Amino acid sequence: MLFHAFLIKYAEIAIKGKNRYLFEDALVKQMRMALSRVEGEFKVTKEQGRVYVFCPESYDFDEAVEALQRVFGIVGICPVVIYEDKGFEQMAEDVVSYMEARYPGYEGSFKVYTRRAKKSYPMTSMEVSAELGGRILDAFPLARVDVHNPELTLSVEIREKIYVYSETIPGPGGMPVGTNGKAMLLLSGGIDSPVAGYMIAKRGVKIDAVYFHAPPYTSERAKQKVVDLAALVAKYSGPIRLHVVNFTDIQLYIYDQCPHEELTIIMRRYMMRIAEHFAKESNCLGLITGESIGQVASQTLQSLAATNEVCTLPVYRPVIGFDKQEIVEISRKINTFETSILPFEDCCTIFVAKHPVTKPNLNVIRRSEGKLAEKIDELVEEALRTTEVIEVQ
Ligand code: ATP
Ligand code: MG
Numbered sequence: 271m272l273f274h275a276f277l278i279k280y281a282e283i284a285i286k287g288k289n290r291y292l293f294e295d296a297l298v299k300q301m302r303m304a305l306s307r308v309e310g311e312f313k314v315t316k317e318q319g320r321v322y323v324f325c326p327e328s329y330d331f332d333e334a335v336e337a338l339q340r341v342f343g344i345v346g347i348c349p350v351v352i353y354e355d356k357g358f359e360q361m362a363e364d365v366v367s368y369m370e371a372r373y374p375g376y377e378g379s380f381k382v383y384t385r386r387a388k389k390s391y392p393m394t395s396m397e398v399s400a401e402l403g404g405r406i407l408d409a410f411p412l413a414r415v416d417v418h419n420p421e422l423t424l425s426v427e428i429r430e431k432i433y434v435y436s437e438t439i440p441g442p443g444g445m446p447v448g449t450n451g452k453a454m455l456l457l458s459g460g461i462d463s464p465v466a467g468y469m470i471a472k473r474g475v476k477i478d479a480v481y482f483h484a485p486p487y488t489s490e491r492a493k494q495k496v497v498d499l500a501a502l503v504a505k506y507s508g509p510i511r512l513h514v515v516n517f518t519d520i521q522l523y524i525y526d527q528c529p530h531e532e533l534t535i536i537m538r539r540y541m542m543r544i545a546e547h548f549a550k551e552s553n554c555l556g557l558i559t560g561e562s563i564g565q566v567a568s569q570t571l572q573s574l575a576a577t578n579e580v581c582t583l584p585v586y587r588p589v590i591g592f593d594k595q596e597i598v599e600i601s602r603k604i605n606t607f608e609t610s611i612l613p614f615e616d617c618c619t620i621f622v623a624k625h626p627v628t629k630p631n632l633n634v635i636r637r638s639e640g641k642l643a644e645k646i647d648e649l650v651e652e653a654l655r656t657t658e659v660i661e662v663q
Pocket of ligand 2: 458459460616
């Protein structure tokens, strides 16, 4: 069956007044961006409180639906067949032929739901529904009407033309990206941080990212993996500005000067400081990490408190209460899992101590950081200056 359009259902529209326009405009913008990757000219319009996609004469249905399923804010995608308005008799014939094409030999329960956008139409919505229901029963003698709990709802919208649809494909939910500011994701090559970025983007937040690279200890391929992960997240979040920070000299210096069991914590504190620098520079309102309580030594409550201490921006940790398996499930759903498990080294794992502290004492950590006084500012400056920015689409 050829569908001429999609009716887009969106929720969270308890948002009233001016905010509703912002929401809808952001939704339309994100939809256009997502559909621009699908072949053919799609027209996204907002009319009378509804958002429609009008499709080109020929297009790949699955590709279009998949693109829309990545646009946050959409809760349902209804494929629509559009008929010319040539009077009620023709409408009844069209609706029956729709049913015949879509549900041949239909035997279940159904109801017809009519909505008139064109109030001048000579019949009321109730009359149209009742009359169409009768015609469908004539054509499908084993079907029956159930207005309370039908297995099939056939929706008919009377506009300049007649819109017919009966199916709602689920969307991703959430809020359109761009309606809730911007935040900086600390993106590693692991499983957790891409999921964290996806979850925050789902709430309407635009994402920038920072990756700490430690050549030659981490390879070009490890970096490419992170770029690939950013591209996968960008399918949902829109373009991501990825900052690739050369972290090697800072790591080596910490390794030389500080107790090895504190290495990970101190290194993570420098990651947060540098991420925050770029966050502020590009007007981000928070940082995002893929940390989950207790997952590793650096994610005990004490360790999280120690890393958190160096940040002035809020740090959002959307997977904080999730088990690994729950995070893996989301990463499979958003298609980052297979890339995340590619076996390239991470800068965190290269210098790990055999017995990292699990309950770091802040005073002790600060004292150890004091040993970096001589060169650390210069090294951080250097890292900021040599950071490479990649625009990931
Ligand atoms: P992930 O699966 O996201 O890599 P993880 O379980 O390996 O997480 P850690 O390595 O302790 O956990 O990192 C915790 C968080 O710190 C990550 O989720 C990520 O947000 C950030 N992070 C760790 N390493 C890097 C890195 N090299 N570049 C940028 N961010 C990083
Ligand atoms: Mg990691």
